[in-house]
Amino acid sequence: xxxxxxxxxxxxxxxxxxxxxxxxxxxxxxxxxxxxxxxxxxxxxxxxxxxxxxxxxxxxxxxxxxxxxxxxxxxxxxxxxxxxxxxxxxxxxxxxxxxxxxxxxxxxxxxxxxxxxxxxxxxxxxxxxxxxxxxxxxxxxxxxxxxxxxxxxxxxxxxxxxxxxxxxxxxxxxxxxxxxxxxxxxxxxxxxxxxxxxxxxxxxxxxxxxxxxxxxxxxxxxxxxxxxxxxxxxxxxxxxxxxxxxxxxxxxxxxxxxxxxxxxxxxxxxxxxxxxxxxxxxxxxxxxxxxxxxxxxxxxxxxxxxxxxxxxxxxxxxxxxxxxxxxxxxxxxxxxxxxxxxxxxxxxxxxxxxxxxxxxxxxxxxxxxxxxxxxxxxxxxxxxxxxxxxxxxxxxxxxxxxxxxxxxxxxxxxxxxxxxxxxxxxxxxxxxxxxxxxxxxxx
Amino acid sequence: xxxxxxxxxxxxxxxxxxxxxxxxxxxxxxxxxxxxxxxxxxxxxxxxxxxxxxxxxxxxxxxxxxxxxxxxxxxxxxxxxxxxxxxxxxxxxxxxxxxxxxxxxxxxxxxxxxxxxxxxxxxxxxxxxxxxxxxxxxxxxxxxxxxxxxxxxxxxxxxxxxxxxxxxxxxxxxxxxxxxxxxxxxxxxxxxxxxxxxxxxxxxxxxxxxxxxxxxxxxxxxxxxxxxxxxxxxxxxxxxxxxxxxxxxxxxxxx
Numbered sequence: 001x002x003x004x005x006x007x008x009x010x011x012x013x014x015x016x017x018x019x020x021x022x023x024x025x026x027x028x029x030x031x032x033x034x035x036x037x038x039x040x041x042x043x044x045x046x047x048x049x050x051x052x053x054x055x056x057x058x059x060x061x062x063x064x065x066x067x068x069x070x071x072x073x074x075x076x077x078x079x080x081x082x083x084x085x086x087x088x089x090x091x092x093x094x095x096x097x098x099x100x101x102x103x104x105x106x107x108x109x110x111x112x113x114x115x116x117x118x119x120x121x122x123x124x125x126x127x128x129x130x131x132x133x134x135x136x137x138x139x140x141x142x143x144x145x146x147x148x149x150x151x152x153x154x155x156x157x158x159x160x161x162x163x164x165x166x167x168x169x170x171x172x173x174x175x176x177x178x179x180x181x182x183x184x185x186x187x188x189x190x191x192x193x194x195x196x197x198x199x200x201x202x203x204x205x206x207x208x209x210x211x212x213x214x215x216x217x218x219x220x221x222x223x224x225x226x227x228x229x230x231x232x233x234x235x236x237x238x239x240x241x242x243x244x245x246x247x248x249x250x251x252x253x254x255x256x257x258x259x260x261x262x263x264x265x266x267x268x269x270x271x272x273x274x275x276x277x278x279x280x281x282x283x284x285x286x287x288x289x290x291x292x293x294x295x296x297x298x299x300x301x302x303x304x305x306x307x308x309x310x311x312x313x314x315x316x317x318x319x320x321x322x323x324x325x326x327x328x329x330x331x332x333x334x335x336x337x338x339x340x341x342x343x344x345x346x347x348x349x350x351x352x353x354x355x356x357x358x359x360x361x362x363x364x365x366x367x368x369x370x371x372x373x374x375x376x377x378x379x380x381x382x383x384x385x386x387x388x389x390x391x392x393x394x395x396x397x398x399x400x401x402x403x404x405x406x407x408x409x410x411x412x413x414x415x416x417x418x419x420x421x422x423x424x425x426x427x428x429x430x431x432x433x434x435x436x437x438x439x440x441x442x443x
Numbered sequence: 444x445x446x447x448x449x450x451x452x453x454x455x456x457x458x459x460x461x462x463x464x465x466x467x468x469x470x471x472x473x474x475x476x477x478x479x480x481x482x483x484x485x486x487x488x489x490x491x492x493x494x495x496x497x498x499x500x501x502x503x504x505x506x507x508x509x510x511x512x513x514x515x516x517x518x519x520x521x522x523x524x525x526x527x528x529x530x531x532x533x534x535x536x537x538x539x540x541x542x543x544x545x546x547x548x549x550x551x552x553x554x555x556x557x558x559x560x561x562x563x564x565x566x567x568x569x570x571x572x573x574x575x576x577x578x579x580x581x582x583x584x585x586x587x588x589x590x591x592x593x594x595x596x597x598x599x600x601x602x603x604x605x606x607x608x609x610x611x612x613x614x615x616x617x618x619x620x621x622x623x624x625x626x627x628x629x630x631x632x633x634x635x636x637x638x639x640x641x642x643x644x645x646x647x648x649x650x651x652x653x654x655x656x657x658x659x660x661x662x663x664x665x666x667x668x669x670x671x672x673x674x675x676x677x678x679x680x681x682x683x684x685x686x687x688x689x690x691x692x693x694x695x696x697x698x
Binding site: 385389390392393394395396397399400403404408414 | 494516519524525532533544545546549552601605
């Protein structure tokens with residue numbers, strides 16, 4: 001039984017509070033529309049093609065509360081492991097709520113904005129309103145509707161025209177569970193103006209074990225001739241339900257890469273949906289998921305070629321152990337006018353146990369006639385030949401297996417631009433592998 | 444150093460080795476020749492402890508220890524090395540990282556201090572020079588995108604670096620042109636020492652012009668049908684394996 005009434009109660013409560021906080025009328029309208037949509041759509045079921053492999057009943061049948069206002073209990077030393085040198089900015093959120101005391105705002109970049117979205121909605125409506133909720137489709141997607149109705153905060157990133165921002169922007173979302181299961185709905189808007197370049201990392205972390213539900217929506221607008229690198233790490237506790245959507249709108253000749261690394265969560269759904277709306281754009285969608293226990297990790301890609309001469313590349317690698325289950329659903333939609341499209345999709349998976357399961361499904365919908373689309377998927381075990389080869393040189397079974405898993409995972413790392421974020425991810429991935437090897441001197 | 448007694452080996456209920464006896468002393472180079480399917484590679488892989496083969500009878504002593512009770516990594520750490528007939532490609536692991544990990548696993552087993560990257564690099568470079576391998580090779584993934592010849596050269600490079608007590612070269616000459624064959628042979632000859640033994644498994648005699656063996660054995664249908672000195676290889680080249688096969692057949696009938 002879906003717990004929709006509890007959402008109604010929560011929605012009425014939050015709208016009442018928002019009224020007290022001077023919510024703008026336009027946003028109020030969007031939220032009400034989104035909530036009505038959510039009520040009509042309900043949570044998706046496995047009878048829907050896009051949710052065939054993922055049953056969200058555990059989310060639909062539970063009741064989650066919005067976090068109470070007040071002190072979040074997170075101190076600076078809790079955040080210490082997540083500080084990185086050489087960042088342009090780091091925004092920290094606790095259960096979806098902005099924590100200004102823990103955040104580091106950008107200094108000395110003219111025109112760059114990295115701020116709380118709630119604040120930007122009030123202060124910079126002219127920058128936010130033209131984009132907010134224009135791309136992620138809350139009319140069709142239940143979780144996007146839910147996020148749009150309930151989001152409290154998130155990040156607003158604005159890269160002005162011509163700016164080349166080399167230092168990454170780090171958005172850290174801390175999940176601090178409480179006795180009653182909480183929900184959070186982080187909402188991000190990233191706008192890169194013409195000819196700009198930037199790197200954004202979203203990192204979802206649990207500070208304590210416990211059940212909770214996060215629905216995340218990030219809209220990313222890549223203007224003409226921009227270069228954007230987006231990274232997402234999901235490493236929350238294995239009792240967390242996490243549904244996220246990255247919706248990218250790419251302009252002419254924009255180059256966007258999306259890198260997802262899923263390590264945590266009980267049930268994770270990772271939607272990546274770029275629309276190549278301008279001619280000559282390219283996108284790289286790169287991912288790695290490592291599941292164990294009873295984790296369920298669903299990667300749903302929807303790559304829309306809406307304009308001519310665009311290239312898309314999808315590469316997802318999965319490692320599944322225990323009774324974990326992985327899904328890769330790769331849709332490529334080539335619109336009628338998107339001639340000279342070049343789209344490629346590869347999904348490679350390693351199953352480390354007999355009980356792990358992987359479903360992989362390519363789905364090509366091609367409405368143009370001059371296109372190149374290829375897809376390929378493999379599901380296998382650790383290569384016995386390679387395993388014996390390493391052991392015959394003196395490495396024990398654990399080291400040999402660890403080295404092969406690291407090698408498989410590093411295919412994903414190698415598609416990232418070398419730099420501090422890639423090194424950071426390399427450390428995180430290495431620790432997450434079933435047999436951790438020291439990555440020092442690997443390259 | 445190595446003593447094989449009455450070794451019988453099965454693969455999927457098919458008997459491949461049917462009672463092999465062989466003794467190899469320190470300082471010796473033996474060549475095992477034989478037609479395709481005679482069991483040469485099976486013998487090499489059983490010695491390297493590949494677990495897909497089932498030993499049904501016999502024993503193998505390696506420096507007095509029971510080799511057949513060892514895992515592949517234990518045999519390696521005890522000083523056994525096999526150069527693979529088909530070296531495996533492993534993308535995502537560099538040659539330098541792989542070899543240092545292997546070297547340190549062996550050193551650790553022997554209670555020696557592990558080698559850090561600073562000490563390892565000059566050592567590695569010296570061996571690369573010996574086998575005429577470009578230094579860029581270090582950062583490349585193990586055997587990935589390499590030609591057959593490069594892979595075989597990498598096997599000998601690994602052997603030179605790991606300095607085993609006992610080495611088995613499994614058809615290292617296959618797929619090598621004459622220049623690569625000479626480089627590989629030089630690398631192997633540089634390793635000949637009074638305290639090291641080498642078995643060269645090959646189908647053809649040419650490699651033995653460059654790595655001159657002390658003993659040659661001919662394996663036919665899972666048994667050593669004939670043994671002799673280096674001149675046996677030349678006789679085989681001239682008369683072909685059918686000669687030994689026929690002889691072996693007569694011998695078997697006579698028994």
